[in-house]
Amino acid sequence: MTTGHDSGALNRSAAYASISVAVLLVGLKAWAAWSTGSTAMLGSLADTALDLVASLATLTGVWVAAQPVDDKHRFGHGKAEAIAAMFQVTLISISAISLAFHSIDQFLSGSRTAGADEGIGVSVIAIVATLGLLGWQRHVIARTSSLAIATDHVHYQSDLFLNLAVIAALVLDQYMGIKGADSLFGLAIALWLGWGGWGASQAAIEQLMDKEWPEDKKARFITVLGRHPELHGVHDLRTRTSGNRDFVQFHVWVDGGMTVREAHRVMDEIEEKLLAEFPDVEILIHPDPDGLVDEKGFAARDVLSEPDLA
Numbered sequence: 001m002t003t004g005h006d007s008g009a010l011n012r013s014a015a016y017a018s019i020s021v022a023v024l025l026v027g028l029k030a031w032a033a034w035s036t037g038s039t040a041m042l043g044s045l046a047d048t049a050l051d052l053v054a055s056l057a058t059l060t061g062v063w064v065a066a067q068p069v070d071d072k073h074r075f076g077h078g079k080a081e082a083i084a085a086m087f088q089v090t091l092i093s094i095s096a097i098s099l100a101f102h103s104i105d106q107f108l109s110g111s112r113t114a115g116a117d118e119g120i121g122v123s124v125i126a127i128v129a130t131l132g133l134l135g136w137q138r139h140v141i142a143r144t145s146s147l148a149i150a151t152d153h154v155h156y157q158s159d160l161f162l163n164l165a166v167i168a169a170l171v172l173d174q175y176m177g178i179k180g181a182d183s184l185f186g187l188a189i190a191l192w193l194g195w196g197g198w199g200a201s202q203a204a205i206e207q208l209m210d211k212e213w214p215e216d217k218k219a220r221f222i223t224v225l226g227r228h229p230e231l232h233g234v235h236d237l238r239t240r241t242s243g244n245r246d247f248v249q250f251h252v253w254v255d256g257g258m259t260v261r262e263a264h265r266v267m268d269e270i271e272e273k274l275l276a277e278f279p280d281v282e283i284l285i286h287p288d289p290d291g292l293v294d295e296k297g298f299a300a301r302d303v304l305s306e307p308d309l310a
Contacts, residue, residue: 031118051159086208107180134156169181210242231252236249245282
């Protein structure tokens with residue numbers, strides 16, 4: 001069983017390992033890009049540089065997001081992670097556009113790469129270092145279940161294919177004499193970076209705009225609500241996610257003859273059941289007398305019987 005202190009130490013070790021690998025590879029790939037003139041290698045350098053910046057930005061965002069609630073941030077600091085992600089997206093977009101223009105210019109000018117051996121050697125070193133990092137990250141994830149490290153792990157998995165693409169580009173250009181192969185691979189890498197940036201931006205924007213939970217998660221939540229025998233219905237369900245924290249608020253129908261103390265007991269029991277299956281969710285419940293119709297015109301039991309109406 002890993003304690004909280006041990007988990008923190010393991011997560012920090014994985015983060016430091018990620019940053020160390022990125023620093024090493026940025027230096028090697030900068031030298032290889034200068035030596036070979038390869039656009040594909042330049043694209044790989046850009047991606048690795050972004051890995052370094054992304055790791056630093058993510059660590060900062062996660063650190064800020066983990067700060068406790070204070071008087072000026074009563075809902076916590078979870079959106080710091082989304083802000084850090086948008087910063088990364090901006091860097092990715094700039095790099096992708098620059099690389100795309102460079103690739104097109106190289107293709108039109110007919111420039112060729114030089115010193116393919118150096119580029120291939122650096123790519124092989126990058127693959128070996130990345131495999132070692134992935135192995136350590138898997139160990140840490142198994143012990144701590146860290147979402148931040150798991151996300152970083154997925155990113156570095158894609159780096160393996162990126163380095164293989166660089167090797168393929170150099171082999172095709174230098175050893176097989178296929179003119180323009182390096183430029184085309186560089187353009188493909190630029191498109192790949194842009195697509196990754198687009199996906200990251202959507203996730204960040206959803207958090208910043210307080211998008212509702214996915215329908216299947218909301219349905220599971222309502223199913224747990226429906227297990228309490230004194231709950232007659234639920235309406236005005238609102239959900240959102242901020243960083244690693246979930247928030248939910250809703251109204252429930254209970255027997256209108258209940259005393260305040262009895263209604264409070266039911267609310268406590270409902271919250272206890274929900275937290276057992278949705279730990280760390282911040283819940284706000286408002287009790288209504290049975291039969292009250294909400295602003296959408298739904299009467300008691302409507303939402304419990306039809307989760308998609310929530």
